[in-house]
Amino acid sequence: MTFLAPRRILRFMLATAAIATLIIAAAAVLLICFGSTWFITPKRRALESRHHELLANPADFGLRIEALSVTMKDGVVLETILATRAPNPGRAEKTRRMSSRLERGGITPSPAPRGTIILLHGRGGRKEDMLSIAQRFVAADYRCIVYDARAHGKSQGRFCTFGVHEVIDLTSVLDYYSQHFETEGSTLGPVGAFGNSLGASIVLQSLTSESRIIAAVAVAPFAELPDIVVSSGRRKIHPQIPAWVIHSAMKLGGLRAGFDPFSIAPIQHTAQSATPIFLTHGTLDEVIPIDHSRRLAKATSASTMTWREIHSGYHYNILAEGGDDLYEEMIHFFLTHTG
Numbered sequence: 538m539t540f541l542a543p544r545r546i547l548r549f550m551l552a553t554a555a556i557a558t559l560i561i562a563a564a565a566v567l568l569i570c571f572g573s574t575w576f577i578t579p580k581r582r583a584l585e586s587r588h589h590e591l592l593a594n595p596a597d598f599g600l601r602i603e604a605l606s607v608t609m610k611d612g613v614v615l616e617t618i619l620a621t622r623a624p625n626p627g628r629a630e631k632t633r634r635m636s637s638r639l640e641r642g643g644i645t646p647s648p649a650p651r652g653t654i655i656l657l658h659g660r661g662g663r664k665e666d667m668l669s670i671a672q673r674f675v676a677a678d679y680r681c682i683v684y685d686a687r688a689h690g691k692s693q694g695r696f697c698t699f700g701v702h703e704v705i706d707l708t709s710v711l712d713y714y715s716q717h718f719e720t721e722g723s724t725l726g727p728v729g730a731f732g733n734s735l736g737a738s739i740v741l742q743s744l745t746s747e748s749r750i751i752a753a754v755a756v757a758p759f760a761e762l763p764d765i766v767v768s769s770g771r772r773k774i775h776p777q778i779p780a781w782v783i784h785s786a787m788k789l790g791g792l793r794a795g796f797d798p799f800s801i802a803p804i805q806h807t808a809q810s811a812t813p814i815f816l817t818h819g820t821l822d823e824v825i826p827i828d829h830s831r832r833l834a835k836a837t838s839a840s841t842m843t844w845r846e847i848h849s850g851y852h853y854n855i856l857a858e859g860g861d862d863l864y865e866e867m868i869h870f871f872l873t874h875t876g
Contacts, residue, residue, distance in 0.1 A: 568778075572770065572786030577696040577794045579661045579688060588665040596623040599632025599672050607684070607713045609706055616691040617684035617710060618664055621650070622675040631669070635676035638865050644872065647678040652727035652875045655682045655711065655750075657736030660697065663690035670731065670856070673864045677872060679729070682714055686736070696794035699735065699762055699801045700742040707743050727751055727875030731867075732758070734825065734852070741803035741833070744810035752874035754815040754867050756855055757822055760829040760836075762801035763787065772823070804836050813841035815870045817863065819850025843870055 584592075595602045603619040626632060636646070654674050656667040664683040671681035686703055687694030697703075707730075715725050729752045732740035737758035744753060759765045763784070770783040787798040807814065814837055818830035827846065834844050845866065850858045 568774075568782055569785045569789055572783065573790035573793060576766065576786055576790035576798075577688075577698070579697050581689060582661060582663055584663075584665060588668075591668055592665070594627065595620075596625060597627035597629065598668070599623055599626045599629030599675060600668065602668075605713075605717070607710055609687070609702075609709050611702070613687050613694045613702075613706075614692065615684050615687060615694075615706060615710065616664065617682060617713075618668070619714070620668060620671040620675060620681040620683065622678060629672070631672040632676045634861065635673045635864060635868070638861060639677060639868065642865075642869070644677060649678075650680045650723070650726055651678045651872070652729065653680045653682060653714070653725045654729045654731055654871065655707065657703075657707070657730070657732040657739055658683075658686065658689070659734030659736050661689070662686075662733070662736070665690075667731075667733075670864075673861075674731075674868065674871075677868045679871065680726075682710060684710055686739075697735075698794055698796045699798065700739050700803075701796040701801070703739045704743045704746060707739065708747050711747070711749060725749065729753065729871045729875050732756065733856075734758070738762075738801075738803045741814070742801075742806045744812045744814075745806045750812060752813045752815075752871055754817075754870065755830075755833075757818050757825050757852055758803055758816070758830060758833060759825045760802065760804040760832045762798055764829070765825055766798070768826070769824070804833055807833050807837040807839065809838060811838055811840045813843075813870070813874045814839040815843040815845070815867060817845040817847060817855060817859065817867075819852060819855045819858065820846055820848045821850060822852045822855075824852035841874070 591598050600620045601623045605617050607615050607617050656670060658666050664685045667683040674681050685692035687706060688697045718724055728749045730740045730750045731754045733756045737755035740753050741755055741758055766787055767780050767783050771778055791798040816830050816834055818827045820827055834842060847855050847858050
């Protein structure tokens with residue numbers, strides 16, 4: 538009788554530990570499943586009022602736009618916009634201001650397009666976000682191609698693969714527009730690429746396979762995908778979440794979407810490419826810490842590498858903080874290498 542109570546306590550403790558273990562295991566499984574879905578299926582943002590205003594009156598923003606649907610090799614249809622300088626612009630504040638700055642620097646308007654710049658948005662973004670940037674680039678008489686990446690905006694596609702399919706998509710979009718311009722008696726001309734965040738990382742990954750890109754601007758790219766996913770998971774869920782849980786979610790997401798997340802490393806591509814690169818990053822960026830761009834800059838084999846650190850910049854305001862000075866420097870970078 539004297540041993541009965543301790544035995545009951547022991548059985549209770551073992552049962553409690555078993556239940557707790559099952560609860561923790563179940564929570565981990567749910568977290569991995571939920572995390573895998575979040576990882577490969579970014580939220581599709583709706584158009585904002587600023588987008589509607591621009592699309593309704595593009596000339597007031599210095600743009601002439603043409604919407605075109607482009608079918609990828611796997612049948613996914615991407616929605617694109619070709620943006621050029623409006624022949625009869627309205628107030629077009631950003632375009633006119635940049636034109637004035639360029640003319641003061643000796644860059645006069647060109648009667649024909651100087652070339653083509655393809656612009657890639659970030660994860661959870663959409664093509665209309667890029668039209669604000671295009672307003673500056675058309676001031677230098679570049680054609681601008683913007684498009685909703687697969688699984689974003691109005692484009693088809695279920696999953697984001699962080700560069701596996703997206704690099705192929707970039708080439709397919711350029712192929713389509715090359716043929717489109719040929720039917721109009723023109724060509725792509727010199728091609729530059731601009732990317733923001735994930736878009737920047739995709740641009741960098743494309744440099745080893747897409748030879749038509751002869752200059753690339755990357756705003757806040759990541760060097761290696763796993764680092765960013767772990768830090769993002771800990772920032773959004775809990776700072777002490779084990780890395781193995783996040784890695785498991787990544788692996789499951791990759792299995793579902795048909796790619797290996799642990800192979801996504803733009804730094805490997807910049808180390809192999811001699812394409813001129815302009816890197817810019819915000820010092821205060823917590824989403825993709827500035828160390829990623831510093832590593833990319835150190836590892837690059839680019840024939841020309843320009844580095845601009847925006848000391849007051851976070852992840853989502855780098856271009857706003859850099860302002861017209863940063864935009865003008867990026868334009869001169871493109872003019873230097875595509876002119």
